[in-house]
Amino acid sequence: MSYEPQLEMAEPKLVPGITQRVFSGIQPTGNLHLGNYLGAIVKFVALQATHECVYCVVDEHAITAQHVQPELPQQIREVTAAFLAAGIDPAKHIVFNQSRVHQHAELAWVFNCIARLGWLNRMTQFKDKAGKDRENASLGLYAYPSLMAADILLYRATHVPVGEDQKQHLELTRDIATKFNNDFGGRIADLGLGVGETNGYFPLPEPIIQGPATRVMSLRDGAKKMSKSDPSDYSRINLNDDGDTIAQKLRKAKTDPEPLPSEEKGLEGRPEAENLVGIYAALAGSSKAAVLGDFGGGQFSAFKQALTDLAVEKLGPIGKRMKELTADPAYIDSVLRDGAERATAIAAPIMNDVKDIVGFLR
Numbered sequence: 417m418s419y420e421p422q423l424e425m426a427e428p429k430l431v432p433g434i435t436q437r438v439f440s441g442i443q444p445t446g447n448l449h450l451g452n453y454l455g456a457i458v459k460f461v462a463l464q465a466t467h468e469c470v471y472c473v474v475d476e477h478a479i480t481a482q483h484v485q486p487e488l489p490q491q492i493r494e495v496t497a498a499f500l501a502a503g504i505d506p507a508k509h510i511v512f513n514q515s516r517v518h519q520h521a522e523l524a525w526v527f528n529c530i531a532r533l534g535w536l537n538r539m540t541q542f543k544d545k546a547g548k549d550r551e552n553a554s555l556g557l558y559a560y561p562s563l564m565a566a567d568i569l570l571y572r573a574t575h576v577p578v579g580e581d582q583k584q585h586l587e588l589t590r591d592i593a594t595k596f597n598n599d600f601g602g603r604i605a606d607l608g609l610g611v612g613e614t615n616g617y618f619p620l621p622e623p624i625i626q627g628p629a630t631r632v633m634s635l636r637d638g639a640k641k642m643s644k645s646d647p648s649d650y651s652r653i654n655l656n657d658d659g660d661t662i663a664q665k666l667r668k669a670k671t672d673p674e675p676l677p678s679e680e681k682g683l684e685g686r687p688e689a690e691n692l693v694g695i696y697a698a699l700a701g702s703s704k705a706a707v708l709g710d711f712g713g714g715q716f717s718a719f720k721q722a723l724t725d726l727a728v729e730k731l732g733p734i735g736k737r738m739k740e741l742t743a744d745p746a747y748i749d750s751v752l753r754d755g756a757e758r759a760t761a762i763a764a765p766i767m768n769d770v771k772d773i774v775g776f777l778r
């Protein structure tokens with residue numbers, strides 16, 4: 417079964433004349449898991465057929481929570497290996513690590529001066545990550561969404577494939593772009609840098625959050641998101657887990673005593689069942705309704721076996737390829753260096769425009 421996600425995309429607003437470009441990023445902060453794969457990477461791969469894509473290993477974001485990370489170089493290579501193993505073509509599209517393109521940090525500074533404290537105070541991810549000890553969180557963690565807006569707008573990207581947990585950050589990105597376009601409207605027009613009917617400089621990027629697995633939940637608790645930071649490895653399937661491990665984790669995955677329903681409505685109030693059905697649908701490139709059409713009325717044991725077979729079939733080759741690629745760090749490094757050069761070729765003129773708009777002499 418080949419995977420062909422149906423990605424219906426909203427047209428980017430505000431700057432209709434601008435080139436459509438996809439940008440997304442993943443943090444190198446630990447093992448990638450099934451949530452990252454189904455929520456993001458699968459879409460990255462699919463969008464290559466229709467869009468110019470820029471995919472970034474966001475190493476500057478990775479030091480916001482923990483600034484001392486001896487494993488960082490290895491983790492940057494691992495995420496890159498996952499991109500390539502999943503099917504991203506670094507010759508046709510751009511794959512690089514953020515810190516190599518200094519314009520990300522430069523634009524983030526400008527955005528720090530545009531975003532309002534009130535906006536950042538509303539970010540739920542900051543609240544979650546900072547926890548109770550907010551006074552002790554880094555300034556970088558607080559400003560994280562502003563750097564993320566810079567990542568996206570530095571390429572004047574129009575579409576951003578992400579999981580549901582990034583939705584609020586995308587809204588903030590649009591707010592920053594809108595405020596920049598408005599506040600500097602006069603300069604943008606004087607310099608002839610506006611695009612489209614509204615004469616804005618930045619497009620308002622559209623998130624691409626769709627499909628049956630935009631929020632993959634923990635295998636141990638259907639109320640919790642699958643995440644790298646969960647202390648239990650049984651809560652997630654890692655992209656580099658072998659077949660036996662995947663089988664064991666799915667066997668132990670929490671379920672409920674009822675048989676699977678035949679219709680989607682029957683999944684309401686059954687988060688664990690809904691999660692497993694969503695994972696199956698996303699891996700199979702189908703829908704929850706279709707999966708329930710096949711498995712509805714049956715017991716979890718048979719469904720889990722089918723899910724295990726499917727997961728091993730889809731993820732096994734990716735894990736294997738990741739191992740081969742990480743065994744050749746020189747190759748990975750060459751991909752990232754080349755990608756950074758090509759990313760800079762897009763980013764540098766945009767940052768120069770921003771400097772002209774703001775009024776910096778250069």
Ligand code: TYM
Nearest residue numbers: 440441442443451452455456474564578579630631632642
């Ligand atoms: P990160 O590194 O936490 O996650 C990478 C991507 O995986 C998605 N994801 C999930 N999707 C479904 N279910 C889950 N359980 C799940 N867990 C993670 C995330 O939504 C994300 O798409 N802030 C970003 C990184 C970033 C970025 C950017 C993304 C920095 N700059 C610019 C897009 C554009 C993050 O922390 O993702």
